[in-house]
Amino acid sequence: MSNKKQIEKIVKMLAELKDTSELMMDLAYSSILLNNRELAEEVEELEEHIDELHTEFELLVLSSGFKQEESKNFLGLIRIGVVTEKIADAAAEIAEVVLRQLEPHPVLKLVIEEAEETVLRIQVSENSPLVNKTMREAKIPEKTGMWILAIRRGNRWIRPKPQTRIYKGDILIASGYAEGEEDLKQLATGKIANKHRSFSLFKPN
């Protein structure tokens, strides 16, 4: 093996590519189902980011000084990288549909109507009880009926996982029923409405 550290770096980057491409897919589908331009714009922005990342990744793989007998394995890595790129492109295409259309066609509207949801983008303030909690601890869906699609931290996008920690200044992108919007706003700004609603949770796949 050329160098274990190098490999770890490659894999970490691959994981970021994979994560970002899947995040884009989630956001793109949400943007079309909710007919939300803001989400679609986020996807377009991520597309630029992932292009850079992908180039960086390929250069890293190619410069890792692998032996001839390892070339197949490294080809596998390059190919997976290409797959993430393809997924990202497809997601960007979906987002483009949203950005081009002013008024969705009745057929798409039917899809949208099914989900009577809104999208909210809100910054976590210093006083928010969410600060320093993991997604699991924060129990946002239980408290507000809103589902966190993505977290923006500085210029990074994070696809939330149960162990992802929320920091002050994070921007949460959430979707859910309109009634939950106010609850999430209060939660994120620190003016807590601490009622536990029994929502039937929807979970976007």
Add this chain to the structure above:
Amino acid sequence: MSDFEKIEYKPRSVREILIEMKDISELMIDLAYSAALFNDRELAEEVLELESRVDTLAYQLNMSTMIATRDPEDAQGLVGVLKVASSADKISDAAADIATIVLRDIGVHPLVSEVFKKVEEGLVKARVNANSILAGKRLDELELASKIGVDIIAIRRRKEWIIDPKGKETIEKGDILIARGSHSGVEELKKLAEGTLQKLEEE
């Protein structure tokens, strides 16, 4: 190349087809990465099967959209639907590309799958032992998704793969489960399947 089936028009709503395409293409990605991670050729073949299902759906969606188009206004509005369908199709093609890496023995460095397992904690493969509490239970009884945040995306039973098992599916001893979820969730599932954990620990 194998023979291609003729795809017939079926009266289904655009919405229904679109949602099915979206669900399958997303599922395919997880299955394809699982196939690469666990170097499982048969799982990779399942991914290719799903790919042809998505192809069929794409054709059907195109036909339903054509029938729904009556005037230029419709055409303007519906072109977006076709675009989305073609994107979903591309996503499923991308997943199939991963499956092909596995099937053609191109391989992913063994060290990579080690490190990948560490970075990407969401996918797990676990065998159900005879003393596991999962054995003999239906998926909808277990409610793994809501209780431990884990979603079983495929079950290997004897020589068959059951893809995207439904709630009425009963887990049998000897089954191999492929699941996705949070790190702690999939760890718990592993222990439950091994039988070292005898009770669902809800969060």
